[in-house]
Amino acid sequence: MVSHRNALVAAVRQELAEARGAARAVLAAAETARGEAQTRRQLVRDAYGTCLNQLAEARETARRDIQRRFQYETAKLAGNVRRVAALSATGAAAAPWRLWAPSEPERGGRPGLLRIGTLALDDAAPLPALIPLLDAAHLDLAGPAPAADGLITGLLLRALGSTRPGDVQLTVYDPEHLGGTLAAFAPLGISFVGPGGLGAMLDELVEHICRVNETVLAGNALPAPWRVVVLLCDTPELAAGHRAQLDRITRTGVTCGVHLIVRGARLADHETVVRIDLDAKKCDITGELEISFDPPPPADRVVSFCRETAERMRAGPPPAQLADLSPATFWAESSAHGLTAPIGDSTDGSLIEVPLGDDPPHALIGGPSGSGKTNLIYAWLAALATRYGPSELALYLLDFKEGVSFARFVPGPRDPSWLPQVRLAGINVNGDREFGLAMLRHLGEELRTRAQAAKRHDATKLAELRAEDPAGVWPRIVAVVDEFQVLLGGRDAVADEAVTLLEDLARRGRSQGIHLILASQDVSGIEALWGRSGLIGQFTLRIALPKARRILADNNLAAAVIPRHHAVVNTESGTAGANVVVRLPDAGDRLIWRTLQRRLWRLRPEGCEEPRLFDGDAVPRLPASCRPAGLVPDAATPVGSSPGAVLGERIDVAARPARLRLGRMPGRNLAVLGTRTDEACDVLAAAALSLAAQGPAHFSIVCLDPDAAGPAARLIAELPSADWFDALVEAPGLGIPHYVIGYALDAAVDAGTLRRLLTDGPEQRTHVLGWWRSVSRLRDSLGGPASRLDAIGAWVALDVQGADLAPLYPQPGGPAWYPRSRRALFFDRSVHRTPEVIIPYEVNSDHT
Numbered sequence: 001m002v003s004h005r006n007a008l009v010a011a012v013r014q015e016l017a018e019a020r021g022a023a024r025a026v027l028a029a030a031e032t033a034r035g036e037a038q039t040r041r042q043l044v045r046d047a048y049g050t051c052l053n054q055l056a057e058a059r060e061t062a063r064r065d066i067q068r069r070f071q072y073e074t075a076k077l078a079g080n081v082r083r084v085a086a087l088s089a090t091g092a093a094a095a096p097w098r099l100w101a102p103s104e105p106e107r108g109g110r111p112g113l114l115r116i117g118t119l120a121l122d123d124a125a126p127l128p129a130l131i132p133l134l135d136a137a138h139l140d141l142a143g144p145a146p147a148a149d150g151l152i153t154g155l156l157l158r159a160l161g162s163t164r165p166g167d168v169q170l171t172v173y174d175p176e177h178l179g180g181t182l183a184a185f186a187p188l189g190i191s192f193v194g195p196g197g198l199g200a201m202l203d204e205l206v207e208h209i210c211r212v213n214e215t216v217l218a219g220n221a222l223p224a225p226w227r228v229v230v231l232l233c234d235t236p237e238l239a240a241g242h243r244a245q246l247d248r249i250t251r252t253g254v255t256c257g258v259h260l261i262v263r264g265a266r267l268a269d270h271e272t273v274v275r276i277d278l279d280a281k282k283c284d285i286t287g288e289l290e291i292s293f294d295p296p297p298p299a300d301r302v303v304s305f306c307r308e309t310a311e312r313m314r315a316g317p318p319p320a321q322l323a324d325l326s327p328a329t330f331w332a333e334s335s336a337h338g339l340t341a342p343i344g345d346s347t348d349g350s351l352i353e354v355p356l357g358d359d360p361p362h363a364l365i366g367g368p369s370g371s372g373k374t375n376l377i378y379a380w381l382a383a384l385a386t387r388y389g390p391s392e393l394a395l396y397l398l399d400f401k402e403g404v405s406f407a408r409f410v411p412g413p414r415d416p417s418w419l420p421q422v423r424l425a426g427i428n429v430n431g432d433r434e435f436g437l438a439m440l441r442h443l444g445e446e447l448r449t450r451a452q453a454a455k456r457h458d459a460t461k462l463a464e465l466r467a468e469d470p471a472g473v474w475p476r477i478v479a480v481v482d483e484f485q486v487l488l489g490g491r492d493a494v495a496d497e498a499v500t501l502l503e504d505l506a507r508r509g510r511s512q513g514i515h516l517i518l519a520s521q522d523v524s525g526i527e528a529l530w531g532r533s534g535l536i537g538q539f540t541l542r543i544a545l546p547k548a549r550r551i552l553a554d555n556n557l558a559a560a561v562i563p564r565h566h567a568v569v570n571t572e573s574g575t576a577g578a579n580v581v582v583r584l585p586d587a588g589d590r591l592i593w594r595t596l597q598r599r600l601w602r603l604r605p606e607g608c609e610e611p612r613l614f615d616g617d618a619v620p621r622l623p624a625s626c627r628p629a630g631l632v633p634d635a636a637t638p639v640g641s642s643p644g645a646v647l648g649e650r651i652d653v654a655a656r657p658a659r660l661r662l663g664r665m666p667g668r669n670l671a672v673l674g675t676r677t678d679e680a681c682d683v684l685a686a687a688a689l690s691l692a693a694q695g696p697a698h699f700s701i702v703c704l705d706p707d708a709a710g711p712a713a714r715l716i717a718e719l720p721s722a723d724w725f726d727a728l729v730e731a732p733g734l735g736i737p738h739y740v741i742g743y744a745l746d747a748a749v750d751a752g753t754l755r756r757l758l759t760d761g762p763e764q765r766t767h768v769l770g771w772w773r774s775v776s777r778l779r780d781s782l783g784g785p786a787s788r789l790d791a792i793g794a795w796v797a798l799d800v801q802g803a804d805l806a807p808l809y810p811q812p813g814g815p816a817w818y819p820r821s822r823r824a825l826f827f828d829r830s831v832h833r834t835p836e837v838i839i840p841y842e843v844n845s846d847h848t
């Protein structure tokens with residue numbers, strides 16, 4: 001029993017031991033699992049922390065990135081807005097008060113926006129808060145009266161300061177303060193409306209709008225000035241009638257230049273109404289952005305501005321500047337149908353355009369000395385030359401005054417530029433009416449060429465010719481002749497031919513695009529002008545400067561009353577009633593002109609040639625091509641049948657040399673006549689050198705005057721083949737042309753030898769080119785008063801009166817010739833009907 005019990009205990013013990021062992025094993029496993037779980041938990045916790053950190057970092061980076069982009073975009077946007085704002089509101093419309101000054105609006109520009117304060121932007125410099133007014137809006141202000149009145153004062157100052165004096169007309173309804181609120185503006189002549197005047201004022205505005213609409217419907221431009229009406233109402237309620245009228249004005253005013261600025265009475269809703277809430281610091285235009293309103297302008301600034309503006313209004317707007325006559329784009333116009341260009345402005349500042357074309361075709365400018373004719377021509381030419389390029393306009397300019405007014409258009413020693421449209425300019429022409437004639441002849445040729453081209457293309461006027469012949473170059477030609485009375489003055493062949501040419505050009509130039517602008521101090525005495533109705537009748541454009549006589553019709557006295565630097569432009573031949581008064585800009589400033597000309601010059605097309613300049617005071621030099629240079633022709637070189645001796649420069653547009661043909665015919669000798677040694681020597685030297693340049697020739701120099709010995713020696717030094725003689729000799733036939741160059745042959749020559757040389761020489765190619773100091777001495781050297789002069793086929797007269805030349809001239813009485821310095825009269829019996837004036841070349845620059 002005991003053993004059984006012992007066994008049982010042992011068994012139990014065994015089982016218990018096993019159970020305990022198993023429990024311990026389970027516990028150990030559980031402990032291990034717990035440890036592992038705890039480790040895992042720690043890992044997860046750590047990972048979570050890392051993740052959180054990374055996320056926070058990423059979020060911070062993204063936030064910073066977004067903020068940077070936001071700042072960048074905001075700054076960019078603000079910059080753009082600031083630039084737009086700067087363009088939309090310039091000068092007085094936007095400047096802060098401390099820098100504020102009135103600014104001149106651009107000619108033809110529209111009014112911009114006006115600044116009322118600034119808009120605060122996060123992280124960006126504040127933007128100007130701008131609102132529209134003129135031509136755009138009515139303003140409705142809500143908020144405390146003093147702040148609103150200050151804002152209105154600022155707005156008015158900006159609107160007035162950025163427009164021309166008189167462009168804005170101000171009306172103020174201020175029943176409580178009886179105009180006191182805006183009294184600073186009183187010097188501008190504003191209308192103050194009292195407490196009882198609101199109805200009448202609104203009625204008047206409504207009528208004004210009706211009138212403006214009538215004008216616009218009639219096709220006329222919107223008339224200035226703008227009407228700005230300020231209503232300072234302290235009681236919001238208006239009488240029903242007033243309210244109805246105000247609503248009408250609100251709806252229709254802006255398009256008619258009527259603008260309301262209202263404080264205290266709400267304007268009806270309309271697209272043109274801009275509301276400004278001073279309490280909320282908001283405005284319709286700027287939306288949700290808060291406005292920091294500008295303070296009112298300093299009172300003294302308003303008062304001084306108004307005083308100065310009132311002064312300027314009394315004086316009128318300043319005259320246009322030369323630059324105002326230029327278009328925005330140069331050379332953009334076509335001259336097919338005419339030339340239109342402003343020459344100045346009217347007293348209200350608008351430019352006055354002057355037409356030239358089919359009607360009116362030509363212009364006559366008149367005004368006493370110093371009245372501004374040349375200035376007017378400068379201004380006109382500047383306006384034309386900036387509008388029409390060289391393929392549209394060609395200018396021929398001639399000034400018969402003693403002076404160089406057209407010299408600025410051609411290259412000079414200090415300025416190589418020229419006005420690209422100028423083809424020819426004549427200065428100091430007062431003594432050389434022949435040059436005027438030459439220009440008219442040249443234009444006459446051009447007229448003929450154009451008329452033939454028009455006939456070929458079946459065109460009746462320039463516009464048609466240009467349409468039919470698009471490849472042709474047919475610019476309109478404008479010929480300006482200043483002091484043209486010099487050309488027509490005098491009853492001689494020059495005046496007769498000039499009038500005939502002018503008449504032809506005036507009559508037919510209209511359809512061929514050739515226009516004349518003639519200016520004169522006094523046209524009243526030009527009989528040639530008034531005697532030919534066919535001529536004067538074509539000059540339908542008349543421009544009269546102050547005190548001009550006979551430019552306008554006899555009953556048109558406008559020129560007598562206009563002030564200095566003004567002109568009357570009349571396109572109906574000067575009839576009263578067709579006057580337009582123009583203020584002329586000062587176009588005389590050389591620097592301004594040079595700057596303009598340089599701009600045009602740089603635009604000149606390829607191949608644009610320098611203009612031909614004729615300067616009556618300049619002495620032309622013998623061209624290098626007329627001197628024997630390089631290879632000297634030898635005896636084997638063929639000799640032309642009639643070499644041409646160059647005697648001087650012809651007074652013509654091409655500046656060609658005048659030549660005397662020396663063929664093997666009787667009388668082919670030259671007599672240079674007169675006492676001016678220098679010029680006589682130059683004529684002989686030019687003749688000899690030019691002959692030597694043309695082929696083999698031999699020269700015999702005979703010099704009988706010690707004063708001419710220097711030039712004669714210089715000549716012989718330059719001639720390839722020449723001998724010096726102290727007396728006239730008969731040279732044997734050489735087989736090549738032989739020229740006897742005789743200086744002062746009247747001094748002492750054997751009459752028989754001279755006669756034989758003159759008579760028989762030319763047949764054997766021996767020609768005498770001699771200088772005699774007078775016609776009678778020439779005769780004496782040929783044997784006395786009865787001797788014949790047939791052997792002298794050509795002559796050049798220097799200081800010899802026309803009547804003295806009678807023995808050498810086919811018409812009785814001799815040619816009409818009054819000697820002039822550095823001018824000579826050339827007559828070649830075999831080619832001339834009438835003699836021609838030439839300018840002896842300067843051959844050697846010093847006349848020792």
Ligand SMILES: Nc1ncnc2c1ncn2[C@@H]1O[C@H](COP(=O)(O)OP(=O)(O)OP(=O)(O)O)[C@@H](O)[C@H]1O
Pocket residue numbers: 367368369370371372373374375376401521565566583584585586587588
């Ligand atoms: N619109 C103007 N504004 C300012 N100055 C002017 C104006 N017109 C002319 N003048 C000046 O008046 C003076 C005379 O002008 P201009 O030489 O044009 O007159 P003119 O009629 O051609 O005289 P003249 O026949 O004696 O040559 C010049 O000094 C010129 O600068």
